[in-house]
Amino acid sequence: MTVAAGGEGDQAGFAALFGVLDLLAGVAVRVGGGWGVDLLVGRVTRAHHDMDLFVPSAELDEALRRLGAAGFSVVDDETPCRVVLASIRGRVDLGGIDYRRGGHGVQADASGDIEIFPAWGWTERVVAGRRVTCLSAEAQRLEHRGYPTRPSDAADLASIAHIDEPARFDPTVRRVEDDEADLVEGIEEASDRLLEPFGAWPLPASCPESKAAERARTAATLVAGRPPVGFARVEVVDGHPHLGQLSVLPEYGRLGIGTSLVAAACDWARRRGHRLITLTTFADIPFNAPFYRRLGFRHLREEEIGPELRQVISDEADLERFGRCITMARTLPDGDRSAAADGWRSHQRA
Ligand SMILES: CC(C)(COP(=O)(O)OP(=O)(O)OC[C@H]1O[C@@H](n2cnc3c(N)ncnc32)[C@H](O)[C@@H]1OP(=O)(O)O)[C@@H](O)C(=O)NCCC(=O)NCCS
Structure with missing residues (x-):
C-alpha cells in the first residue's frame, strides 16, 4: 500500500x-x-x-x-x-x-x-x-x-490510533487457550508431513496410554499466532522441563517461528528456576537434531538419562524404524534476563 x-x-x-x-x-x-x-x-x-x-x-x-x-x-x-x-x-x-x-x-x-x-x-x-x-x-x-x-x-x-489496518497473523508466543486444543492437534498432524521426504511419515499414532501419560506430564503449551500456527509442548520429566513436541504449520515454516517457540519454552522453564531442558528427536533430519544443536542443545549421555525420561524413550522406541533418535538437553542460563517469550518483540527495547 x-x-x-x-x-x-x-x-x-x-x-x-x-x-x-x-x-x-x-x-x-x-x-x-x-x-x-x-x-x-x-x-x-x-x-x-x-x-x-x-x-x-x-x-x-x-x-x-x-x-x-x-x-x-x-x-x-x-x-x-x-x-x-x-x-x-x-x-x-x-x-x-x-x-x-x-x-x-x-x-x-x-x-x-x-x-x-x-x-x-x-x-x-x-x-x-x-x-x-x-x-x-x-x-x-x-x-x-x-x-x-x-x-x-x-x-x-x-x-x-486512527490508522486502521486489517489484523493479520499475530506472531506473539503465548499460552494456549482452552478452545484451541483441537487446533494444536491439527498443527501437529499437518506439520508431521514435513517428515515425509525423510522417510519418516506417516508416524504411528500414539496409543491411548502414552497419550494420557503425555497429557499428565504437560506443564505448558505455548502457541505462536492467533489462531495458532505453531506450538511447543513443555512436559515435566524427572523434574526437568522436557520439550515433548514442537510443530509449525508447513506454510509458516522457516520463518523463525520454531526458533521463537523453543526460545519461549526455554524462557518458560528458566523463569521457573530450571537449569536444564530435555527433548528426544530424530538425529539426522535437518530440522530436528541439527536445528536443536544450533539452538544450544547437546547430546544427552546415557548416564544422564533419568528413569522417567528412559520411559519416554521406551514409549517412542517404534520411531527408531524411521530413523535414529537421540536425546538432547540444553543448559538454561541463570538470572532474570527477559528472552524471546514474545516472538515479535524480544530484546529490542529491553
Ligand atoms: C521443526 C519445526 C517446528 C521448525 O519450525 P520452523 O518455524 O520452520 O523453524 P525455524 O524457521 O525457526 O527454523 C527452521 C530451521 O530448520 C532447518 N530446516 C527446516 N526445514 C528444512 C529443510 N527442509 N531442509 C533443511 N533444513 C531445514 C533450517 O535450518 C531452518 O532454518 P533456516 O530457515 O534459517 O535455514 C518444523 O519444521 C516442524 O513442525 N517440523 C515437523 C515436526 C518436527 O519435526 N518437530 C521437531 C521434532 S520434535
Missing part, C-alpha cells in the same frame, strides 16, 4: 531522516520507531532521540561503511543484530534483518533471541515526494507491546 502523506512543507521536518537515508542511497533501508510513525501520519509528531532503521543483514556492512565515512561512530555493537551509531547528525539504531522466503524477516542476536518481522508488517509512504518503506501501523502497535509505555510510546500510539 502506498499512501501519499504530507506536502512540500514536510520536507524540512523530515530533513534529518532524509539526510541519513541519502547517505544510505542504494541500501534497502526501512524505517521503524518514532520516525516510522511520522512517515505513517505524514508529519513530524515529536522530537526524536534516535532513528530506528532496518537494513538486510547482507547490506549491514555497507551501511556501516557509508555512515562511518560520513562521520558516524559506533557506540554499541551487537553485530549482526543491531549497531548503534552517533554523529552530530544524531543517533542511528541500525538493525540487520535476514529476509526469508515470502518477505518475512528474522532478526537474531548472539544469545539466540529472535524477532520476527512479517512481510505484511511493512508499508510504503510518500512524504515530500520521497517514497519510504516503514513499519505498518499494525506492526507498530505490536512493537509497542510487552514493555512499560513511556510518554513517547503513548504519543506514538495516539498518533497512529
Whole structure:
C-alpha cells in the first residue's frame, strides 16, 4: 500500500531522516520507531532521540561503511543484530534483518533471541515526494507491546490510533487457550508431513496410554499466532522441563517461528528456576537434531538419562524404524534476563 502523506512543507521536518537515508542511497533501508510513525501520519509528531532503521543483514556492512565515512561512530555493537551509531547528525539504531522466503524477516542476536518481522508488517509512504518503506501501523502497535509505555510510546500510539489496518497473523508466543486444543492437534498432524521426504511419515499414532501419560506430564503449551500456527509442548520429566513436541504449520515454516517457540519454552522453564531442558528427536533430519544443536542443545549421555525420561524413550522406541533418535538437553542460563517469550518483540527495547 502506498499512501501519499504530507506536502512540500514536510520536507524540512523530515530533513534529518532524509539526510541519513541519502547517505544510505542504494541500501534497502526501512524505517521503524518514532520516525516510522511520522512517515505513517505524514508529519513530524515529536522530537526524536534516535532513528530506528532496518537494513538486510547482507547490506549491514555497507551501511556501516557509508555512515562511518560520513562521520558516524559506533557506540554499541551487537553485530549482526543491531549497531548503534552517533554523529552530530544524531543517533542511528541500525538493525540487520535476514529476509526469508515470502518477505518475512528474522532478526537474531548472539544469545539466540529472535524477532520476527512479517512481510505484511511493512508499508510504503510518500512524504515530500520521497517514497519510504516503514513499519505498518499494525506492526507498530505490536512493537509497542510487552514493555512499560513511556510518554513517547503513548504519543506514538495516539498518533497512529486512527490508522486502521486489517489484523493479520499475530506472531506473539503465548499460552494456549482452552478452545484451541483441537487446533494444536491439527498443527501437529499437518506439520508431521514435513517428515515425509525423510522417510519418516506417516508416524504411528500414539496409543491411548502414552497419550494420557503425555497429557499428565504437560506443564505448558505455548502457541505462536492467533489462531495458532505453531506450538511447543513443555512436559515435566524427572523434574526437568522436557520439550515433548514442537510443530509449525508447513506454510509458516522457516520463518523463525520454531526458533521463537523453543526460545519461549526455554524462557518458560528458566523463569521457573530450571537449569536444564530435555527433548528426544530424530538425529539426522535437518530440522530436528541439527536445528536443536544450533539452538544450544547437546547430546544427552546415557548416564544422564533419568528413569522417567528412559520411559519416554521406551514409549517412542517404534520411531527408531524411521530413523535414529537421540536425546538432547540444553543448559538454561541463570538470572532474570527477559528472552524471546514474545516472538515479535524480544530484546529490542529491553
Ligand atoms: C521443526 C519445526 C517446528 C521448525 O519450525 P520452523 O518455524 O520452520 O523453524 P525455524 O524457521 O525457526 O527454523 C527452521 C530451521 O530448520 C532447518 N530446516 C527446516 N526445514 C528444512 C529443510 N527442509 N531442509 C533443511 N533444513 C531445514 C533450517 O535450518 C531452518 O532454518 P533456516 O530457515 O534459517 O535455514 C518444523 O519444521 C516442524 O513442525 N517440523 C515437523 C515436526 C518436527 O519435526 N518437530 C521437531 C521434532 S520434535
